[in-house]
């Protein structure tokens with residue numbers, strides 16, 4: 001193996017052209033090196049486990065990319081650069097080493113490329129990416145044509161790294177996480193803050209300081225440091241020619257009169273007591289004002305006029321995932337942030353709080369087991385400004401799990417600190433559902449973490465766009481909820497979430513929903529009281545309409561006709577009949593469903609069924625147009641009304657027959673008594689099976705000896721064989737398995753093919 005130090009890397013990278021291979025090229029740091037090398041004219045190849053948006057972009061610039069690490073793909077390379085996440089046994093490293101090729105670490109390569117220019121390193125534990133992007137932007141706007149390398153994609157700069165042959169300066173974000181800061185020999189260094197971090201790599205704060213001190217010793221020009229940071233001040237303050245910035249009265253570049261607005265800050269800048277003027281920073285947060293003071297100090301010392309700096313700062317836009325607004329409306333604000341250290345979390349939450357919304361709801365994905373373990377107490381105290389916190393499990397980066405350390409560790413610390421509104425959801429993919437279901441108008445929703453939690457916020461943002469449109473359709477009186485658990489809306493008490501739960505209050509709103517779903521190709525499902533429904537554990541995708549309240553709950557009597565909205569309970573129709581001395585409807589007392597479900601199913605009891613008592617119904621068709629039809633104009637079957645498969649009932653007119661009040665009361669009592677004595681009171685979906693031609697399904701199940709048979713918490717009722725009851729916490733999967741078992745036994749022992757009466761909908765978990 002040739003040690004990289006034996007080769008003049010600066011000459012090789014910046015003045016010659018070579019074939020170079022990068023191992024782990026998809027990472028945000030490595031992709032920046034690849035971009036620089038391509039711009040410097042090298043022939044660049046790279047490998048990684050998977051591609052990324054960055055590798056796609058680089059391929060367009062000439063990178064030859066392989067989504068696996070194979071030695072044969074790098075045989076032509078004269079030199080190999082590797083990321084610190086790559087293990088020693090990587091086949092490309094092993095073979096390059098055997099062939100005696102130079103192996104270069106990412107930071108070494110960066111340092112060598114930077115040494116071809118006048119280097120400016122931005123270092124510190126928090127805010128490096130924002131600050132280095134800001135510095136590159138201000139220098140660029142100042143006409144200095146800087147090259148740059150920052151740790152994230154910066155839309156404003158066009159890319160995360162860029163080599164500009166015209167300029168003298170090179171602004172780089174220095175990564176302290178693995179000790180590689182020591183490779184840099186810059187002209188200037190800007191230190192933002194120093195504290196305990198990356199304790200997977202460093203023994204303690206002293207070890208961190210050693211690396212920073214070496215960087216400072218290797219800095220030929222000025223050291224800029226934040227005067228408000230204890231350790232940065234202590235380490236940098238005594239150095240000759242060091243320049244301080246911050247809010248402290250003795251800072252060389254000092255910010256005062258800070259006015260933190262929603263998404264911007266206005267402040268005054270003084271240089272050694274002399275007022276330079278006012279600045280406006282277009283990214284929120286006091287910590288960013290501090291970072292910008294560092295950039296103002298640097299740019300001023302490099303000779304850029306203050307006015308020019310101020311204009312550039314005003315135009316500065318954030319890096320991705322730094323208080324990035326994913327969705328904004330009068331009702332909601334969704335923000336994503338990369339914060340993963342307690343200090344960063346506190347700063348981001350303070351910014352969120354100052355945005356002036358009602359509540360701040362936060363989802364947090366801890367990053368690395370080692371950090372979670374080392375800073376657990378600090379994490380517990382970092383969330384005071386959040387009204388609700390959902391913690392998910394740890395994003396491991398490249399670490400192996402540590403025993404007893406998980407997202408629960410942080411949730412427990414937050415509770416121990418006295419903040420009760422926290423819960424732990426180990427399944428990341430459920431976060432958007434849990435959080436989406438608790439949002440209310442006025443909330444700011446924040447995703448925090450350096451892993452992949454932002455994807456959950458993106459899903460929520462996309463669904464919120466649709467939810468807001470649905471809300472407009474149903475108006476002020478209607479209700480729209482995201483990811484409503486359907487277990488709350490079914491009598492069996494099982495079922496996953498409805499992607500969009502919508503409660504219209506009148507026919508116009510319902511028609512509007514039908515038209516919108518049709519136009520947007522969104523599935524639409526209507527649910528009444530959920531009494532004959534089995535929703536699978538994955539819930540229902542699309543819009544679930546629950547017509548209730550307003551027009552839909554109305555029950556009116558005129559002559560011998562009772563008009564009821566689909567949201568009214570069948571039981572109410574029976575009692576309205578009683579009040580008006582109209583009989584024949586008493587059996588409805590025993591049906592737990594609403595009018596809508598009764599119509600759709602042609603529900604029945606005591607030998608009667610719904611459509612025998614219907615004069616006419618009103619429904620909306622698939623285009624949202626209303627129709628009124630008599631039963632004779634509809635296709636109606638036992639427990640199924642095909643005419644309502646693709647139409648949506650809104651109301652029905654029942655016809656009663658004049659009867660003596662005592663007679664009605666007697667029949668109601670009879671129905672009640674029958675139900676009480678022959679049906680279970682536990683949670684159920686009513687009869688599970690249609691009665692086959694051979695006789696009642698309940699009797700069959702009973703005879704087959706299947707009563708009380710169970711799967712998990714789903715059990716066949718002891719009272720009635722055609723009921724499956726939920727003993728508490730049963731899942732749809734359990735109920736479905738029990739149904740299958742019953743069907744199987746009926747088939748093999750009696751040759752009877754049982755058909756479910758209960759409607760089974762939704763997706764498996």
Ligand code: EPU
Nearest residue numbers: 605606607678686687689690691696698699702719720721
């Ligand atoms: N039976 C048994 N063992 C049992 C259950 C029933 O031997 O475990 C016998 C009963 O003794 C009776 C016969 O089976 O001789 C029929 O039972 P039941 O009178 O309870 O009527 P069903 O046909 O099981 C129907 C409806 C129910 C409705 C009742 C009451 C169907 C599939 N079910 O039940 O509707 O409440 O009549 O009128 O038509 C529903 O649709 O969800 C529902 C519960």
